[in-house]
Amino acid sequence: MAGVRSRKGLRLSTEPPGFQASLPRSNAFTPHARLCDGGTGEEPVREGEDAGAMAGIVQFQNVGLRYGTGAETLTDVTFTLNGGAFYFLTGPSGAGKTSLLKLLYLAQRPSRGLIRLFDQDVVTLPRARLPGFRRRIGVVFQDFRLVPHLSAYDNIALPLRIAGVEERDLEVPVQEMLNWVGLSDRASARPATLSGGEQQRVAIARAVIGRPEILVADEPTGNVDPEMASRLLHLFDALNKLGTTVVVATHDIHLLSRVPNAQMIRLERGRVSDPTGALRYPPPPRGQAVS
Amino acid sequence: MNIGWRPTAAERNLLPEGRMAGPMPWVIAIMMFLTVLAAAAGMSLAVGAHTLGNQLGGRITVQIVEASPDAREAQVAAVITELNRTQGVGAVSRMSEADMARLLAPWFGAEGLGPDIPVPALIDAELSPAAHARIDRIAAAVAHVAPAAKIDDHAAWLAPLAGLVRSLEWLALALVLLMALATGCAVVLASRAALNTHRQVIDVMHLMGATDIQIARLFQRRIALDALFSGLVGLAVAVLVILLLGERVEGLGSELLGSMSLPVYAWGILTMLPIAGALLATVAARLTVVGALRRML
Numbered sequence A: 001m002a003g004v005r006s007r008k009g010l011r012l013s014t015e016p017p018g019f020q021a022s023l024p025r026s027n028a029f030t031p032h033a034r035l036c037d038g039g040t041g042e043e044p045v046r047e048g049e050d051a052g053a054m055a056g057i058v059q060f061q062n063v064g065l066r067y068g069t070g071a072e073t074l075t076d077v078t079f080t081l082n083g084g085a086f087y088f089l090t091g092p093s094g095a096g097k098t099s100l101l102k103l104l105y106l107a108q109r110p111s112r113g114l115i116r117l118f119d120q121d122v123v124t125l126p127r128a129r130l131p132g133f134r135r136r137i138g139v140v141f142q143d144f145r146l147v148p149h150l151s152a153y154d155n156i157a158l159p160l161r162i163a164g165v166e167e168r169d170l171e172v173p174v175q176e177m178l179n180w181v182g183l184s185d186r187a188s189a190r191p192a193t194l195s196g197g198e199q200q201r202v203a204i205a206r207a208v209i210g211r212p213e214i215l216v217a218d219e220p221t222g223n224v225d226p227e228m229a230s231r232l233l234h235l236f237d238a239l240n241k242l243g244t245t246v247v248v249a250t251h252d253i254h255l256l257s258r259v260p261n262a263q264m265i266r267l268e269r270g271r272v273s274d275p276t277g278a279l280r281y282p283p284p285p286r287g288q289a290v291s
Numbered sequence B: 001m002n003i004g005w006r007p008t009a010a011e012r013n014l015l016p017e018g019r020m021a022g023p024m025p026w027v028i029a030i031m032m033f034l035t036v037l038a039a040a041a042g043m044s045l046a047v048g049a050h051t052l053g054n055q056l057g058g059r060i061t062v063q064i065v066e067a068s069p070d071a072r073e074a075q076v077a078a079v080i081t082e083l084n085r086t087q088g089v090g091a092v093s094r095m096s097e098a099d100m101a102r103l104l105a106p107w108f109g110a111e112g113l114g115p116d117i118p119v120p121a122l123i124d125a126e127l128s129p130a131a132h133a134r135i136d137r138i139a140a141a142v143a144h145v146a147p148a149a150k151i152d153d154h155a156a157w158l159a160p161l162a163g164l165v166r167s168l169e170w171l172a173l174a175l176v177l178l179m180a181l182a183t184g185c186a187v188v189l190a191s192r193a194a195l196n197t198h199r200q201v202i203d204v205m206h207l208m209g210a211t212d213i214q215i216a217r218l219f220q221r222r223i224a225l226d227a228l229f230s231g232l233v234g235l236a237v238a239v240l241v242i243l244l245l246g247e248r249v250e251g252l253g254s255e256l257l258g259s260m261s262l263p264v265y266a267w268g269i270l271t272m273l274p275i276a277g278a279l280l281a282t283v284a285a286r287l288t289v290v291g292a293l294r295r296m297l
């Protein structure tokens, strides 16, 4: 595996090194999840996983979202995300990108409409079953939301610890993630002592360590220089190639061209406008050119 | 199966291991100090009242105030016979001349009284509780055989004291309960404060799929440990105060106060108080945190 050593020391490779050895590609989602007791038995039953062949992993139907009593922030949002695909969510500031992602990573319930995740209605899902779904989704927050009192190592280990992974089983995957984002020498650093780009990489490592089925990233390149932005996109693309469905919200239309097979969802004032038509016509399988 | 009271080794690293915020540990320490003092006071009162009741409660003294020595002796004999015949009366004894002299010495000097000064005869008797309930009939019978007899029921003059002691015991119990309530409220406030302080971390953990129980475990563990530590500090200071007070009481040499020293089981109960406090704190923290988390998505 030929890792490219970049000028700033961030190792990049087409495939994250650790993932090949320790995280075999399978529907098993994450080998760590196998170790977890979840603590509460709230792990949802994975329905329709093989049958659906990861198609239609996310479905929004006439979704509306209203904060308080104001106008609807999202109106009649309807789309389907295919398992294993790469999506950009674009639109002007205030269009509702973050709001849509919040619905997707279950931080918010819609005011109306239907949302299905992994072939399950999540709008009416009882609160107690949300954790099981959330563990299958990795999130890179716009503001990172690293835990300030935890080191980079512990921040990255957080999802595994929550999933109940034993301490002795943490070491290897966390070290691998640290390597992967080029931060092995900063393992014990607190977020406050890390640069913006380093924090961002910790946030990304934390989002992907549990090997989520869906990776959601809100403006993950918002605070970094273009070079770093394209490196981070490489990381996402590498993950996508391993089967993770990736959704990246961004203002930056230049990023779009960096991921050849990516599709675009465009939001405008809370409504989906779909300039490429890619959503209505599902893309050809990977490897074939998009015309 | 983890029912959610003990965090796993992995979870312990999730929240900063700092102590409870602000004055809360001190509040709990002070509460525990006062609780231990109130409990100790209540228990020593109970013990004192019990011993006192045992010593005096079932006893009567019959005085025979009769100037003529012959008539006095006759009545004494009659009373002793009568009491010995009565059911439920045990150990009837006449107070000896020597004892009488000792009792009167403070007033009349070590030489005592001359033989010509009449002194009432005193007869002590122990009554069973059943007999004590029939004290009026016994008094009537005694009066019948000895007109000069006067019955002195120790319980009668003990009664107001016993009432006072009982009220004080209830007061001590009420104080302990009130203090437990206040400690619980303090813990609820501390839990809310801790939740607010760590709100962002909790949100992030929730979004990573942490359950309410997992998050509650982190808080209740820290609060329980803090409460236990504060409680032990409060207990230590309170025990010190109790021991010092005990020394003072011994110095007084008072029989009433002396009978109030704490038995072993009472010390056991006092040392259990911080543990009970920590348990109370754990439950209060758990309920608060889970309640607050329910209101989040």
Ligand SMILES: Nc1ncnc2c1ncn2[C@@H]1O[C@H](COP(=O)(O)OP(=O)(O)OP(=O)(O)O)[C@@H](O)[C@H]1O
Pocket (backbone or CB within 6 Å): A067, A068, A073, A091, A092, A093, A094, A095, A096, A097, A098, A099, A100, A251
């Ligand atoms: N919690 C909230 N309460 C009330 N209104 C909100 C809330 N969050 C977002 N909004 C409103 O919803 C609209 C969409 O916000 P959102 O954050 O989704 O936009 P965005 O597309 O992510 O914008 P940006 O590109 O600037 O991040 C905005 O008008 C915003 O003011």
Ligand SMILES: [Mg+2]
Pocket (backbone or CB within 6 Å): A097, A098, A099, A142, A218
């Ligand atoms: Mg946004």
